[in-house]
Amino acid sequence: MKLAARAGRIVPSPTLRLMAVAKALIAQGVDVVDFASGEPDFDTPDPVKAEAEAAIRSGFTKYTASSGIDELKRAISDKLEAEQGLRYDPSQVLVSCGAKHTLYNLAEALLEAGDEVIIPTPFWVSYRDQVLLNDATPVLLETREAEGYAIDRAKLESCVTPRTKAIIVNSPCNPTGAIYDRAALEAIAEVALRHDLIVVSDEIYEKILYDGARHLSIAALGPEVAARTVVVNGVSKAYAMTGWRIGYGAGPKELITAMANIQSQSTSNPSSISQKAAVAALRSGDAFTRQMVGEFDRRRRLIVERLNKMPGISCRMPAGAFYAFPNVAGLFGRRSDRGAIATAADLADYFLKEARVAVVPGEPFGSAAHLRLSYATSVEAIRRGLDRMEAALDKLA
Ligand code: PMP
Ligand code: GLU
Numbered sequence: 001m002k003l004a005a006r007a008g009r010i011v012p013s014p015t016l017r018l019m020a021v022a023k024a025l026i027a028q029g030v031d032v033v034d035f036a037s038g039e040p041d042f043d044t045p046d047p048v049k050a051e052a053e054a055a056i057r058s059g060f061t062k063y064t065a066s067s068g069i070d071e072l073k074r075a076i077s078d079k080l081e082a083e084q085g086l087r088y089d090p091s092q093v094l095v096s097c098g099a100k101h102t103l104y105n106l107a108e109a110l111l112e113a114g115d116e117v118i119i120p121t122p123f124w125v126s127y128r129d130q131v132l133l134n135d136a137t138p139v140l141l142e143t144r145e146a147e148g149y150a151i152d153r154a155k156l157e158s159c160v161t162p163r164t165k166a167i168i169v170n171s172p173c174n175p176t177g178a179i180y181d182r183a184a185l186e187a188i189a190e191v192a193l194r195h196d197l198i199v200v201s202d203e204i205y206e207k208i209l210y211d212g213a214r215h216l217s218i219a220a221l222g223p224e225v226a227a228r229t230v231v232v233n234g235v236s237k238a239y240a241m242t243g244w245r246i247g248y249g250a251g252p253k254e255l256i257t258a259m260a261n262i263q264s265q266s267t268s269n270p271s272s273i274s275q276k277a278a279v280a281a282l283r284s285g286d287a288f289t290r291q292m293v294g295e296f297d298r299r300r301r302l303i304v305e306r307l308n309k310m311p312g313i314s315c316r317m318p319a320g321a322f323y324a325f326p327n328v329a330g331l332f333g334r335r336s337d338r339g340a341i342a343t344a345a346d347l348a349d350y351f352l353k354e355a356r357v358a359v360v361p362g363e364p365f366g367s368a369a370h371l372r373l374s375y376a377t378s379v380e381a382i383r384r385g386l387d388r389m390e391a392a393l394d395k396l397a
Pocket of ligand 2: 013016039125
């Protein structure tokens with residue numbers, strides 16, 4: 001069979017694949033500690049579930065407007081105005097089946113062969129493949145761990161060519177947990193304005209912040225920046241609603257309309273029931289999220305402290321999201337009965353087989369020296385997983 005070339009350009013999502021591996025082993029009764037799953041372990045709040053039940057009972061179970069119900073678009077606009085001072089007409093908001101789908105619609109609406117998209121490394125796995133799927137070229141902008149993964153302005157400038165169409169900004173970042181402050185966002189915005197770039201601002205972890213940090217959307221820097229930015233967000237992380245599949249984009253009308261047209265010809269509307277649930281979530285205030293983040297914070301300190309005690313591993317304290325991203329290059333060259341450890345992928349494989357601990361290797365995030373461990377799991381599981389990793393490391397020659 002001759003498939004389209006684009007199908008051969010991408011790999012299955014490595015994060016979803018590893019989550020599936022961990023969950024399948026657990027389902028078979030294998031005692032695996034899962035640090036791979038990038039989703040809150042909390043249950044969706046009851047009032048959100050109640051709204052979904054009410055939607056089902058009242059027969060709100062049919063197609064909706066393809067781009068989302070007005071009630072949800074209003075809840076999204078109100079949120080963006082209240083929190084970031086951003087004003088969007090409902091025609092500038094598109095509700096999709098998760099933020100990943102929002103990003104996909106955006107890539108389809110914007111990109112074609114020859115276009116380039118700047119992606120700061122390390123990056124969330126799907127950015128690169130979505131660019132490739134749409135025949136465009138990802139241009140990786142390296143950032144350094146020692147500099148807190150800050151974007152170097154001169155390096156950013158050097159990535160821009162006449163074919164550059166967009167830059168992706170992900171703050172807080174999956175996988176590093178780094179956040180961009182106002183000055184960093186201003187520098188990116190200035191380059192975007194000067195070179196006429198679209199800014200894709202993935203803010204899905206905006207509410208998972210520690211040590212009193214506050215989220216600032218790059219679009220909030222001013223009307224010129226807002227006019228070229230698509231704010232991407234959703235309810236998956238802030239309200240523990242990953243399975244409900246509701247994400248959204250807000251931005252320039254022309255671009256949002258093109259994305260909405262693509263959605264109307266591909267998936268139609270996101271689930272009517274989930275949309276009602278998302279309205280309840282967005283209107284519910286921050287109490288649930290605050291409590292969840294308080295718990296993540298406790299786990300964050302525990303996992304980072306323990307990782308830093310392991311010889312050959314060093315780990316920065318993430319400022320946001322729920323991932324530890326330890327540097328494991330100090331272990332490269334070590335050996336076990338199972339073979340040599342030369343890469344992060346080798347080490348992840350070793351931890352899975354030897355310690356029954358699932359982690360995601362750094363390579364698909366654009367970093368060969370790191371592992372990603374989600375700490376959106378219980379303190380007990382974190383302790384058990386780290387004990388086992390320590391024991392496995394002790395066996396290395
Ligand atoms: N962006 C980032 C950085 C993410 O980590 C995720 C979750 N995997 C998404 C977008 C997509 O989230 P969802 O599709 O569940 O809204
Ligand atoms: N946010 C998660 C992760 O990065 C979910 C999996 C995915 O959609 O990639 O692991």
